Amino acid sequence: MAKKKQGVDMKDAVWVLAVGSQLGLSIALPVILGLAVGYWIDTRLGTLPWITLLLTLAGAIGGPIIAYRWVISTVRKRFEEGEES
Amino acid sequence: MKGLMSALRTPKGCLGCLGILLLTVAVAVAGLMLGGIANPGYKLPPISLKAEEIPLPFNVPLFGHSVPNTLPATWLTMLVLIVVAFFATRKMELVPSGFQNAVEAIVEMFYNFVEGVAGEKARHFFPLVATFFFFILISNWMGILPGYGSFGVKEHEAIIPFFRSANAHLSTTLALAIVSVSATQVFGFKLLGLPFLRRYFTFKSSPRKEDSEAGGFARLVGKLGGFMERIGNAFAGILELVSEFIKILSFSFRLFGNIFAGEVLLIVVSYLCAFLASLPFMFLEIFVGFVQALIFSMLSLVFFMIATAHHGSGESH
Numbered sequence: 148m149a150k151k152k153q154g155v156d157m158k159d160a161v162w163v164l165a166v167g168s169q170l171g172l173s174i175a176l177p178v179i180l181g182l183a184v185g186y187w188i189d190t191r192l193g194t195l196p197w198i199t200l201l202l203t204l205a206g207a208i209g210g211p212i213i214a215y216r217w218v219i220s221t222v223r224k225r226f227e228e229g230e231e232s
Numbered sequence: 233m234k235g236l237m238s239a240l241r242t243p244k245g246c247l248g249c250l251g252i253l254l255l256t257v258a259v260a261v262a263g264l265m266l267g268g269i270a271n272p273g274y275k276l277p278p279i280s281l282k283a284e285e286i287p288l289p290f291n292v293p294l295f296g297h298s299v300p301n302t303l304p305a306t307w308l309t310m311l312v313l314i315v316v317a318f319f320a321t322r323k324m325e326l327v328p329s330g331f332q333n334a335v336e337a338i339v340e341m342f343y344n345f346v347e348g349v350a351g352e353k354a355r356h357f358f359p360l361v362a363t364f365f366f367f368i369l370i371s372n373w374m375g376i377l378p379g380y381g382s383f384g385v386k387e388h389e390a391i392i393p394f395f396r397s398a399n400a401h402l403s404t405t406l407a408l409a410i411v412s413v414s415a416t417q418v419f420g421f422k423l424l425g426l427p428f429l430r431r432y433f434t435f436k437s438s439p440r441k442e443d444s445e446a447g448g449f450a451r452l453v454g455k456l457g458g459f460m461e462r463i464g465n466a467f468a469g470i471l472e473l474v475s476e477f478i479k480i481l482s483f484s485f486r487l488f489g490n491i492f493a494g495e496v497l498l499i500v501v502s503y504l505c506a507f508l509a510s511l512p513f514m515f516l517e518i519f520v521g522f523v524q525a526l527i528f529s530m531l532s533l534v535f536f537m538i539a540t541a542h543h544g545s546g547e548s549h
Contacts, residue, residue, distance in 0.1 A: 158348045164523070165530040172482035173475070180481065213475045216468070220538055228351065 166221055173214045181206025256508070263507035276503050277390075279496055283401040284392045286385065301393055302401035305380070309371040309398055349533055356423070357536050360415055364408065365529040371398035372491060372521030376498070376514055399491040399524075402484060409483035412532045413476055420539035428539070432473050434465040479535065483528065490524050 185202030189195040239245030268274045283300035291297060320335035328336050342362055347354040374380065375397025384393035398404050420428035494517045501510045 158345060161526050161530045162349065162534070165527045165534060168486060168527055169482060169531055172486060173478055176478050176481050176485070177474070180478065209471060209474065210478075213471055213478060216471065217475065221534060224534075224538055224541055 162225070166218065170214050170218060173217060174210045177206035177210035177213065178203060179206070181209075260505075260508045263505045263509060266506040267509075268503045269505060274503070277499060279499060281492070283396055283403075286392055286394060287387065300401060300403070301384075301396045302398050302404055305371065305374065305395045306398040306404060308395065309367060309374060312370055312374070313366060346533060349530070350537055353423070353537065353540060356419065356540075357533055360411075361529045361533050361536075364412065364532055365525050368399060368408070368487065368528055369522060369525035371404075372525060373518060374398075375400065375491065375495065375521070376517050381495070381499075397491055397495060399487050400495050402488045405484040405487040406480070408487070408528070409480045412483055412528075412535070413480050415532070416476075416479075416535045416539045419536050423540040424542070431539070432469045434469050435462050436465065483531070487524055487528055490520055494520055 181202035181204070182199060185199035186195075188198045188202075192198070236249075240249060264270055268276065283302045285298035286301050286304075287298050289297075292299060316335065320332050323332075325332065339362070342365060343354065343358055346358050346361055350357055380395045380397065381393045382391075383395075384391045386392075417428075420431070494513075497513055498510055498517065501513050
């Protein structure tokens with residue numbers, strides 16, 4: 148057997164995987180949500196495409212902001228724990 | 233490996249290994265001959281994004297004359313978990329042995345994992361997070377058992393299977409996601425009390441000492457800054473509310489997408505080559521099932537922790 152590899156902490160690996168997968172979705176999903184809700188409202192009010200456009204744009208702008216705020220708070224929490232322990 | 237090498241040195245072992253190799257090749261060739269690659273006339277079995285409805289001869293409250301085929305799979309998963317828990321805790325001993333020992337070792341391993349992430353709060357979160365983990369893991373792994381997706385009732389020339397992997401139905405994953413996000417609010421209230429609501433409704437601006445001392449134009453600018461900060465905080469609260477809904481969507485779509493994609497992959501590979509070719513993909517599905525269960529429980533844990541963190545979850549600073 149070769150020299151034992153430097154072990155990766157399973158907990159950290161899963162944390163990075165989970166945060167990464169959530170990050171991607173929290174950028175993509177607000178756009179889809181904006182599109183779906185906008186289209187639903189537009190078909191009800193007969194104002195196609197204005198509210199769809201507005202909410203899709205709002206999703207496209209809000210998604211990265213939500214992702215940024217979430218990552219900052221998550222990483223800060225993680226570092227606080229690291230300092231405590 | 234050593235055993236195999238020594239077996240290969242004897243004529244009997246050599247013949248045995250050759251036999252296994254030939255059998256594998258024969259199965260692979262038979263699989264190719266019987267699969268969709270060699271028979272262009274074969275039709276790919278219908279793949280339904282929705283869970284198929286099993287027709288029932290009687291009426292079930294809330295469901296009518298049919299139930300989705302993920303429902304029996306969910307019950308089966310629950311049954312497996314309940315039976316395991318029952319037999320593991322039936323005759324509890326201080327020094328565990330046998331089955332109790334095995335189950336305790338698994339639960340303890342997961343508890344240490346949760347404790348490593350959540351610290352002291354682990355005892356609050358562990359029951360729910362572990363339930364998520366074991367339920368998702370067992371239902372994902374049971375979804376690739378033989379019999380799932382192959383036994384069923386024939387209706388309109390198509391077979392409606394009795395079982396379909398529980399998480400390959402958006403309703404199941406949506407229910408799990410709603411439970412997780414609701415639990416975030418419950419834990420927030422439980423551990424922080426009413427100040428938890430500041431996360432969503434913050435209209436205060438940070439105190440400015442210099443405001444009272446300054447006069448004239450500087451004071452006006454200070455007040456304007458405070459007003460803008462209040463608007464910013466209110467906007468951040470709305471974003472926080474929206475992000476809760478995004479969380480429900482992301483939780484449910486991620487799990488559903490991964491498990492449903494796995495089901496489709498296995499169906500297509502089995503269609504192209506009848507035997508053996510789907511074996512590596514089964515291992516992949518075992519891995520994906522485990523990783524998805526871990527991701528779901530880990531993310532729930534991270535959200536619980538952020539919701540229960542003091543000083544306004546550290547976001548509006």
